[in-house]
Amino acid sequence: MNTEEKIFNAARIVFQKKGFAGTRMQEIADEAGINKAMLHYCFKNKQLLFEAVFMNAFSQLAPQINAIFNSDETVFEKITRFTHSYISFVLLNPFLPPFVIQEMNNNPEFVKTFFKNKNTPDPSQLIDQIKKEIALGIIKPVNPKQLVLDIFAMTVFPFAAQMMVKGILHVSDSEFNQMMEERKTTIAEQIINSIKK
Amino acid sequence: MNTEEKIFNAARIVFQKKGFAGTRMQEIADEAGINKAMLHYCFKNKQLLFEAVFMNAFSQLAPQINAIFNSDETVFEKITRFTHSYISFVLLNPFLPPFVIQEMNNNPEFVKTFFKNKNTPDPSQLIDQIKKEIALGIIKPVNPKQLVLDIFAMTVFPFAAQMMVKGILHVSDSEFNQMMEERKTTIAEQIINSIKK
DNA sequence: TTTTAGTTTAACCATCTGGTTAATATGCGA
């Protein structure tokens, strides 16, 4: 692993744990086991290092999601596949959703430019497909955007609000993971069941 | 409005917008229109001022939620009432959910003490009631904790991940609020529909 | 009016933080 990779991984760990504002460049350097000046040598400044980490996080998720959203499967198949593979992925990267959500909420102006230029999840094709399947009588008449929001809510929320969920439901880390394993299949069944005619 | 209230309100605004780490004491002082030394005179230090704001945020939500969870209504009535009143409340305080979730994720050790001592949302009675109604054949056999999690996910997520939701679904602020108005009734119907026998 | 307790402020301080610099180390082609 070269220095740039060491820095990047260290930055990912620290940024995802403490957020942009809470992160100290020195802490990243310590985590990487190198001198602080190397951070600036390799990534210019804190903002650019952060953006590299943030973009990378998003670019891990976006293609996976879009591949599912834009495939030629049915809506039901897409819902099943999305929830399953998203939860599988996030169980391996549990800090990702809170990180992305937090930094988006804290940098609203950055979000606007971000969603115009970059490779982002785009459910517009799925939304069109939902409209079609409603017209065909496969799906009950629902607001397609609300349906997409429901799918994200059911899959992403438990990870986004991890600490609060564990606190309120009084579940341990392992119980939490077990619940998420269960959700891999139950969420899709539930959503499909509530919209199929 | 006395000085302490001015500071508290200013702190609430700044903390909820920028989070604990991103907040500068000077910015709170400016927002309150007073000298920075007054912050320390009234609230000792940043941590205590933050905790005052955080506890206040939670203490606005917790009793409302618990009043519903622990009433003598049916599960279906509770779901209907919770989703409706939570969304109504949060539409007036849209910064609350991201703020609470973010700070909980960033201070895991604080969360543990917090959930032991303080007045927090507690769904344990509701969970027992769900078990009973399942036994009575009113509700399909589901994991009660998963059901509670679903309810929170459907209501809280859109606010918690506000910026991301707006970005991904390409909705404006007013469209977003309109969607939330719609959700006040639809979520409950949907959840109830998926669990009633 | 004087005293006194509580408020409020300007100025200050130690420390932290992101970032720079100049010097040194490393490795590799000639």
Next chain:
DNA sequence: TCGCATATTAACCAGATGGTTAAACTAAAA
């Protein structure tokens, strides 16, 4: 081996940041 570009570091810097202090202001009691 030498020369040179790249990689790495220790030391440093200016500005920001949380927090302190001592003085000044205010208002009500004595």
